[in-house]
Every structure is written in C-alpha cells, then in structure tokens.
Amino acid sequence: MDTSSRYRGRFAPTPSGPLHFGSLIAALGSYLDARAAGGEWHLRIEDIDPPRCPEGAADTILAQLEAFGLHWDGPVVYQSRRHEAYQHALEQLIERGLAYPCSCSRKQWQAYAVYPGWCREGLCEPGKPVAWRLRSDLARRPIYWQDRLFGEQRFDPAELGDVVLKRKEGLWAYQLAVVVDDAEQGMSDIVRGVDLLDNTPWQGQLQAALGYPVPRYLHLPLIVTREGQKLSKQNLAPALACHPDAVRLALFQAITALDQAPPADLADASPARQLEWAVGHWRPEHLRPLRERPLPEED
Incomplete structure (x- = not known):
C-alpha cells in the first residue's frame, strides 16, 4: 500500500510518569515509520485515568520528546478533554445492543478466567453502581x-471476555477511548x-461495531x-535524561535496538543528524519478530 499521501501515525503515552527507554522505542519506532513514509506523526496524551496521572507528568513527556528531536504535527490531543466523543460512541453501542451495564465486582467473578457475562440479560444487583x-x-x-512484524493474527474476543468500556466510577476505559480517538484523528497506522x-481484538470489535476503518x-x-522484567514506570524504570550526551547515546541505542544497524560514528552525531539518518534508512522489515529484547548495556 502506498502510504505516502495518507499516512497518519501517533504516539500516545499515558502520563503516569516520565518516559523511559522502553517508551523511547515506541515513540521512535512510530516516528520513523511515519516520517519515512512522508506522513504525519501526532501526539496524544492518554490521561483518562487521573489517579494514575500525577500533575506535571504530561508536560515532562512533551519536554522529553522535544529534547530528543521528536517533533509532532498539529496540536496535542488530551483524552481528558474528549468525554463527549466517548459518550456518543457508547450510546451508539447501546442502541445496537452491543453494550450493557454490569453491576458485578471483580471479586465476584475472580474464580473465572474472564468475566462470564452474568449481567448480559439484566443487572444481577440493581441499584448498585454499574460499569458498561x-x-x-x-x-x-x-x-x-x-x-506488519508478527504476521497473521487471529483472536476470538469472546474468549477474552466482555471488556469494560466505562468504569463504575465514571472513568472511560482505554479500549473505547483509543478506538474513538484513532478513528476521529484518521490514523492509518498504529505502531506500538x-x-x-x-488489545487489538477488542479494538477490532469496536471498530467494526462503530463503522470505523481498520x-x-x-x-x-x-x-x-x-x-527479564518489562521496562515500565511501575517497575521504576529510570527516566530518560535530556542532557545532550544522554540524548545522543539513548537515540543511538534505540535505533540499534530497532534493528536498523546504524554506523558506529553515528553515536557521536547530533540528535538531528541521528534522526535524519534513521528516517532515511528506516527498514521495518529488518525488525526481528522477538517479543522481548534486553536493555542495552551501559557504557
């Protein structure tokens, strides 16, 4: 497919803390894929869960991306400001009989692998707070x-259970919000x-139910x-440092971790030069289909 005239990609971090090296891989991979296709790269802050999003974390992420030269197109989209769009999508699903209120607690069904659908035909405990x-x-x-990396995928979402769309406390769930936003922003490619x-099977169901493109x-x-532990904010992964030497090293390591085989002398180049080289030499087909790869060794 020729994506040069329509490619729209995005990076969509949750502002639960600053970006770490694993975040950089996701940001850089999506950025290179978009820029190499001559496309747009957008930034969305997925801040629909306020208890997980400390004050100032989103601004820190924006500053880190700018320090690494990862400049985005258009305004930043904040999910916390898009409640009406999510409510409209939920109402469409309700009208089509594809969404239902559920009063069950996780404790009640914890003996099951997935939620068994007890409230599908009516609330088990009327009067209690409900999720959708x-x-x-x-x-x-x-x-x-x-x-594009892992080949043909097939999932039956029914085996994964009836995913929550809106939580009992009124917060929107990731699955609904991300599908609505990707469709309304016209995203052609998702790199993550x-x-x-x-998560993609649930999102595929929602795309089909709402008439969105895939x-x-x-x-x-x-x-x-x-x-072998996932690098994450929950596991206290160190934040990306933004001083010039650290940026150059982390960018070079990230390009290497993405299997793009940069020349050794690129490690000493400016971030702008490193990104220029990486965009010009981006070959996603060089990515090895490994689920995990180790954190680079420190110098």
Whole structure:
C-alpha cells in the first residue's frame, strides 16, 4: 500500500510518569515509520485515568520528546478533554445492543478466567453502581489482522471476555477511548509495543461495531531488564535524561535496538543528524519478530 499521501501515525503515552527507554522505542519506532513514509506523526496524551496521572507528568513527556528531536504535527490531543466523543460512541453501542451495564465486582467473578457475562440479560444487583461492557458474544468475531512484524493474527474476543468500556466510577476505559480517538484523528497506522497486541481484538470489535476503518498495525518488541522484567514506570524504570550526551547515546541505542544497524560514528552525531539518518534508512522489515529484547548495556 502506498502510504505516502495518507499516512497518519501517533504516539500516545499515558502520563503516569516520565518516559523511559522502553517508551523511547515506541515513540521512535512510530516516528520513523511515519516520517519515512512522508506522513504525519501526532501526539496524544492518554490521561483518562487521573489517579494514575500525577500533575506535571504530561508536560515532562512533551519536554522529553522535544529534547530528543521528536517533533509532532498539529496540536496535542488530551483524552481528558474528549468525554463527549466517548459518550456518543457508547450510546451508539447501546442502541445496537452491543453494550450493557454490569453491576458485578471483580471479586465476584475472580474464580473465572474472564468475566462470564452474568449481567448480559439484566443487572444481577440493581441499584448498585454499574460499569458498561462490550458484548463480545454479539460483536464481530473472530478478529483477523496482519501485523506488519508478527504476521497473521487471529483472536476470538469472546474468549477474552466482555471488556469494560466505562468504569463504575465514571472513568472511560482505554479500549473505547483509543478506538474513538484513532478513528476521529484518521490514523492509518498504529505502531506500538507488543504488550498491546492482545488489545487489538477488542479494538477490532469496536471498530467494526462503530463503522470505523481498520488501521495497519506494527507491534514492536518490548525492552526488558536483564532479569527479564518489562521496562515500565511501575517497575521504576529510570527516566530518560535530556542532557545532550544522554540524548545522543539513548537515540543511538534505540535505533540499534530497532534493528536498523546504524554506523558506529553515528553515536557521536547530533540528535538531528541521528534522526535524519534513521528516517532515511528506516527498514521495518529488518525488525526481528522477538517479543522481548534486553536493555542495552551501559557504557
């Protein structure tokens, strides 16, 4: 497919803390894929869960991206300002019989692998606070797609359970918000970590139910510690440092981790020069289909 005239990609971090090296891989991979195609690269802050988003974290992320030369197109989109769009989508699903209120607590169904759908035909405990769930048994299934790195994928979302769309406390769930935003922003390509691969079936169901186009997907390998632990904010991964030497080193390591084989002398080049080289030499087909790869060794 010729993406040069229509490619729109994005980086969509949750502002639960500053970016770390694993975040850089996701940001850089999506940036290079967009720029190499002559496309747009947008930034969305997925701040729909306020308890997880400390004050100032989003501004820190923006400053880190700018320090690394990863400049985005258009205004930054904040999910916390898009409640009306998510409510409209939920109402469409309710009208089509594909979403239902659920009064069950996780404690009640914890003995099951997935939520067993007890409230599909009516609330088990009327009067209690309710979440809204997608009826995976009635929505499109199974879901097929061709991942650009991991190949053909097939999931039956019903085996994953009826995903929550809106939580009992009134907060929007990731699955609904991301699908609405990607569609309304016209995203043609989604480049993100492989830890989100099994989210794609639910998102595929929602895309079909809401009449949205299906983007292309490229799921990147995860960066893990030498003990095999996912590099994440929850695991206290160190924040990306933004002084020039640290930026040059981290960018070079990230380009290398993305299997683009940069020349050794690129390590001493400016971030702008490193990105210029990486965009010009971006070959996603060089990515190895590994689920995980270790954090680079420190100098």
